[in-house]
Amino acid sequence: MAATDPDDSLEGGGSVETHEAGDSFETLDAAGSDDSLGAAGSDDSLDAWSIRSIVGTMLPILIALSMLEMGSGYVLEELQQTYLGNPTLLVLVPVMIGMGGNLGAILSSRLSTRLHLGLLEFDPRDEVLWTNVTAILGLAATVFSVLGVAAWLVGRIIAQPMALVDLLVISIVSGMLLAVIAIMLSLVATYISYTWGLDPDDTTIPVVTNLCDILGVIVLSGVALVVLN
Secondary structure, eight states, X not given: OOOOOHHHHHHHHHHHHHHHXXXXXXXXXXXXXHHHHHHHHHHHHHHTTSHHHHHHHHHHHHHHHHHHHHHHHHHHHHTHHHHHHSTXXXXXXHHHHHHHHHHHHHHHHHHHHHHHTTOOOOOTTOHHHHHXXXXXXXXXXXXXXXXXXXXXXXXXXXXXXXXXXXXXXXXHHHHHHHXXXXXXXXXXXXXXXXXXXXXXXXXXXXXXXXXXXXXXXXXXXXXXXXXXX
């Protein structure tokens, strides 16, 4: 039976331990670099939630939208005689612009959620996208039909009554046009936010709702002029 040299055992064990220690250091270095990358990504993500970032992004947008919002007041002033001659139309104005903004906000929220989850595709063949669009159009057709009847009932009670057919045509046609506009604005706002590296949660809903306020007055007034004249 051969004798084992203690020095050989020590040398062999030492080499194994040295090799294992080297692997441990390499593992720690790799983990450290991954942690550094994760920390950098986390810092970038947190920067987007800082007060400076949010204010810097939203302040110019809100100022521009506020200036544009004055346009709806100008349209109402220019068409003052039409609305005073048909006071029931005034019942439709706040509801029309509010509901158009609501429909746009619903779609914008759904698009933003799918974008954050990595599921949104700006592709005409995206079935889920068309499902959302169809749902918004269905909501618009239902809601604006009810609003036409409700405005007619309110007009009979507190204002000079209008023909039910005229009110229904004005409400439904204006509402469907505004729904289409809201859908287009939602898609464009979400896409631009994505391409410019902005958070769609910050930008899409303010842009869509404010523009629907402005365009809602213009669309309602235009349809009313065509129907009544």
